[in-house]
Amino acid sequence: MLGIVSRKVLGQSLGRIRPAVWALRNYSSAEKQMTVRDALNSALDEEMSADPKVFLMGEEVGEYQGAYKISKGLLEKYGPERVLDTPITEAGFTGIGVGAAYYGLKPVVEFMTFNFSMQAIDHIINSAAKSNYMSAGQISVPIVFRGPNGAAAGVGAQHSQCYAAWYGSCPGLKVLSPYSSEDARGLLKAAIRDPDPVIFLENELLYGESFPISAEVLDSSFCLPIGKAKIEREGRDVTITAFSKMVGFALKAADILAKDGISAEIINLRSIRPLDTPTINASVRKTNRLVTVEEGFPQHGVGAEICMAVVEESFGYLDAPVERIAGADVPMPYAANLERMAVPQIEDIVRAAKRACYRSTAMAATA
Amino acid sequence: MALSTSLRSNLIKPLTALTALSSTHHLRSPFSSSADDTTVLTIETSVPFIGHRCEPPSRNVETTPKEVLGFFRDMALMRRMEIASDSLYKSKLIRGFCHLYDGQEAVAVGMEAAITRRDCIITAYRDHCIYLGRGGTLFECFSELMGRQSGCSKGKGGSMHFYKKENGFYGGHGIVGAQIPLGCGLAFAQKYSKDETVTFAMYGDGAANQGQLFEALNMAALWDLPAILVCENNHYGMGTAEWRAAKSPAYYKRGDYVPGLKVDGMDVLAVKQACRFAKEHALKNGPIILEMDTYRYHGHSMSDPGSTYRTRDEISGVRQERDAIERVRKLILSHELSTEAELKSIEKEIRGQVDDAIARAKESPMPDPSELFTNVYVKGFGIEVAGADRKEVRGVLP
Numbered sequence: 052m053l054g055i056v057s058r059k060v061l062g063q064s065l066g067r068i069r070p071a072v073w074a075l076r077n078y079s080s081a082e083k084q085m086t087v088r089d090a091l092n093s094a095l096d097e098e099m100s101a102d103p104k105v106f107l108m109g110e111e112v113g114e115y116q117g118a119y120k121i122s123k124g125l126l127e128k129y130g131p132e133r134v135l136d137t138p139i140t141e142a143g144f145t146g147i148g149v150g151a152a153y154y155g156l157k158p159v160v161e162f163m164t165f166n167f168s169m170q171a172i173d174h175i176i177n178s179a180a181k182s183n184y185m186s187a188g189q190i191s192v193p194i195v196f197r198g199p200n201g202a203a204a205g206v207g208a209q210h211s212q213c214y215a216a217w218y219g220s221c222p223g224l225k226v227l228s229p230y231s232s233e234d235a236r237g238l239l240k241a242a243i244r245d246p247d248p249v250i251f252l253e254n255e256l257l258y259g260e261s262f263p264i265s266a267e268v269l270d271s272s273f274c275l276p277i278g279k280a281k282i283e284r285e286g287r288d289v290t291i292t293a294f295s296k297m298v299g300f301a302l303k304a305a306d307i308l309a310k311d312g313i314s315a316e317i318i319n320l321r322s323i324r325p326l327d328t329p330t331i332n333a334s335v336r337k338t339n340r341l342v343t344v345e346e347g348f349p350q351h352g353v354g355a356e357i358c359m360a361v362v363e364e365s366f367g368y369l370d371a372p373v374e375r376i377a378g379a380d381v382p383m384p385y386a387a388n389l390e391r392m393a394v395p396q397i398e399d400i401v402r403a404a405k406r407a408c409y410r411s412t413a414m415a416a417t418a
Numbered sequence: 419m420a421l422s423t424s425l426r427s428n429l430i431k432p433l434t435a436l437t438a439l440s441s442t443h444h445l446r447s448p449f450s451s452s453a454d455d456t457t458v459l460t461i462e463t464s465v466p467f468i469g470h471r472c473e474p475p476s477r478n479v480e481t482t483p484k485e486v487l488g489f490f491r492d493m494a495l496m497r498r499m500e501i502a503s504d505s506l507y508k509s510k511l512i513r514g515f516c517h518l519y520d521g522q523e524a525v526a527v528g529m530e531a532a533i534t535r536r537d538c539i540i541t542a543y544r545d546h547c548i549y550l551g552r553g554g555t556l557f558e559c560f561s562e563l564m565g566r567q568s569g570c571s572k573g574k575g576g577s578m579h580f581y582k583k584e585n586g587f588y589g590g591h592g593i594v595g596a597q598i599p600l601g602c603g604l605a606f607a608q609k610y611s612k613d614e615t616v617t618f619a620m621y622g623d624g625a626a627n628q629g630q631l632f633e634a635l636n637m638a639a640l641w642d643l644p645a646i647l648v649c650e651n652n653h654y655g656m657g658t659a660e661w662r663a664a665k666s667p668a669y670y671k672r673g674d675y676v677p678g679l680k681v682d683g684m685d686v687l688a689v690k691q692a693c694r695f696a697k698e699h700a701l702k703n704g705p706i707i708l709e710m711d712t713y714r715y716h717g718h719s720m721s722d723p724g725s726t727y728r729t730r731d732e733i734s735g736v737r738q739e740r741d742a743i744e745r746v747r748k749l750i751l752s753h754e755l756s757t758e759a760e761l762k763s764i765e766k767e768i769r770g771q772v773d774d775a776i777a778r779a780k781e782s783p784m785p786d787p788s789e790l791f792t793n794v795y796v797k798g799f800g801i802e803v804a805g806a807d808r809k810e811v812r813g814v815l816p
Contacts, residue, residue: 110656111656111658114657114662114727115656115657115658115726115727118656136662138624138627138655138658138663138664139594139595139624139625139627139655139656139663140627140629143629166593167593167594169593170593170595204513205513205514205515205565205576207575207576207578207579207592208574208575208592209578210514349804349808374809375808376806376807377806378806379804379805379806380794380803380804381790381791381803382794384573384574385513385514385562385571385573385574385575385576386573386784386785387513387784388565388784388785388787389565389573389574389787389790392787392805393805394806396806399806399810402807402810403809
């Protein structure tokens with residue numbers, strides 16, 4: 052109840068704070084820009100301001116201002132009771148966060164990268180995801196687990212894994228992955244307000260990227276729905292699904308494909324679980340061709356699930372086999388040339404789309 | 419200061435030993451000291467050891483001029499390598515993460531002096547100097563840092579993943595704390611195989627709070643494993659000071675029922691003494707914890723300036739008062755084991771070696787693209803694997 056009341060007076064109470072506005076980079080009336088970092092920071096700030104039950108915990112989130120500066124300024128603003136620097140003990144502090152959520156608080160637990168979430172995965176799955184079900188609704192877990200996911204640049208095998216497929220397969224969890232600043236703001240706010248455990252997969256390389264942002268998105272009440280994908284670019288010839296950093300690659304691939312007369316429809320998944328299969332299917336029924344793109348390992352990946360969802364609903368509409376672009380099936384190598392081969396590149400997406408459209412001469416050669 | 423008064427108080431013994439064993443002009447011909455492996459020097463450590471549930475070893479450490487000069491050379495080489503890596507990172511020849519060890523050299527060097535290559539060492543990601551101490555070459559280090567095929571992990575590991583199994587170095591690990599149970603596992607295997615060797619599992623004050631440490635330590639104690647847990651306490655876990663992360667920062671006591679020893683990690687002779695003591699203990703009585711009081715001059719990694727959570731005065735203070743290399747330099751000069759000029763020439767030689775290794779590493783090739791698919795398995799059954807576009811880049815796992 053308190054949460055709803057405070058949301059109604061949100062506009063007034065936040066009038067003097069206006070964090071989103073002073074995070075802007077340029078003040079021209081034409082188009083405002085915002086980095087993903089500032090989008091996340093402003094979303095955290097606004098949600099903490101709106102609901103005193105929301106608190107942040109993780110390594111270096113307080114005094115250090117955040118390992119990637121996402122929580123900059125929050126300790127100063129909200130104090131050490133609501134912004135907690137933890138020791139380097141993921142299993143322990145994740146368990147503590149989940150316990151706090153059992154009691155009714157709304158923790159935001161930061162993993163410095165999701166690779167370290169593996170130390171805590173028992174609590175995420177067994178203590179958080181399954182609790183509402185096991186207790187027949189008594190113990191809900193309004194917690195958000197957030198942090199960078201996937202490959203960065205040159206950080207090697209233990210620091211580059213994408214966890215979308217693993218968490219995406221688990222009932223009881225909601226799994227989101229933003230691309231743009233609008234996504235970052237809207238989805239993080241939705242995640243914090245959501246009464247269920249949410250895995251929020253960010254991307255380190257996107258933190259510094261700027262995106263245009265509208266006044267509506269800057270409003271503190273802005274929120275995006277969980278479970279809805281966004282059509283970033285409409286097209287007629289082939290559907291390309293992607294999430295997080297790969298959305299940017301897919302959009303660039305679409306530009307290249309357009310020069311060859313192929314009109315690609317780019318779907319930004321935004322939500323890995325629930326997966327927006329209606330939007331994906333509607334798109335495939337329009338274009339008849341599908342390319343799935345992800346950074347993570349191919350086997351049992353997000354693309355594999357999307358392919359099956361489309362085969363189940365829209366098999367008759369497919370004019371070509373579904374193409375899958377994913378990370379290479381190897382631990383992430385360090386050497387720059389090998390790393391480049393291990394992660395999808397724009398040309399891989401272009402090539403796969405052309406194959407789906409039967410425009411690739413290589414296919415004729417192998418046939 | 420402490421060093422010279424203790425030297426003066428102990429000087430009588432070593433001096434008479436020296437004059438008894440060697441020529442009258444020994445003290446004035448420093449070049450002969452560099453090969454002197456027979457003269458026994460007894461040097462007092464900077465501070466006494468503090469024991470937890472054990473009788474600490476003596477403060478008087480036996481060494482030889484050759485060993486002491488070797489300490490100087492080894493530590494100076496490690497120092498120079500890390501400083502050179504800083505520049506390479508800034509010129510973007512090293513990518514990703516780079517965690518430098520400068521300041522902590524005495525731990526790596528002192529440990530090696532007490533053990534054999536059949537003993538095992540495992541550590542976290544601040545591993546360049548440990549690798550060097552275990553017999554790795556500068557060329558292999560720099561090649562790996564720059565992602566070349568001549569690197570110790572063929573360019574596939576990077577800064578955090580150096581290994582040298584044939585010399586008992588098991589890496590090189592990126593996940594904080596994970597190396598501790600792994601180290602206890604090595605000790606388990608050593609005992610199982612009746613090798614009469616031990617494992618040194620190294621970790622930082624940040625990792626000291628990890629639950630897996632206590633789980634593994636409990637089993638090591640239950641099963642009397644020859645595991646020595648070495649906490650390199652540089653007082654900061656990334657940006658968090660020890661008092662903000664640990665209710666009890668007396669890491670040598672954290673083993674509770676497991677004995678521990680607190681050691682001045684900036685005093686290479688103290689480190690040597692402690693490791694020798696620990697090895698003897700572990701072979702007879704099971705696990706022991708060594709807390710090395712040390713300091714890193716760089717930030718946590720090259721992405722961390724290291725000055726937002728500690729003062730520049732603190733950093734320069736440690737450099738002036740406790741630097742491990744300076745301590746050994748003073749020891750060498752006050753015992754006349756060598757001259758200022760010779761030490762400077764050693765340092766110049768080291769600079770040349772480092773520059774040469776970097777130049778060769780810069781010229782060496784990147785890994786062949788086929789290496790993308792090698793070493794996934796030992797035995798791959800010939801199964802097919804794919805690159806990002808499975809219809810474009812394919813491989814077979816041998």
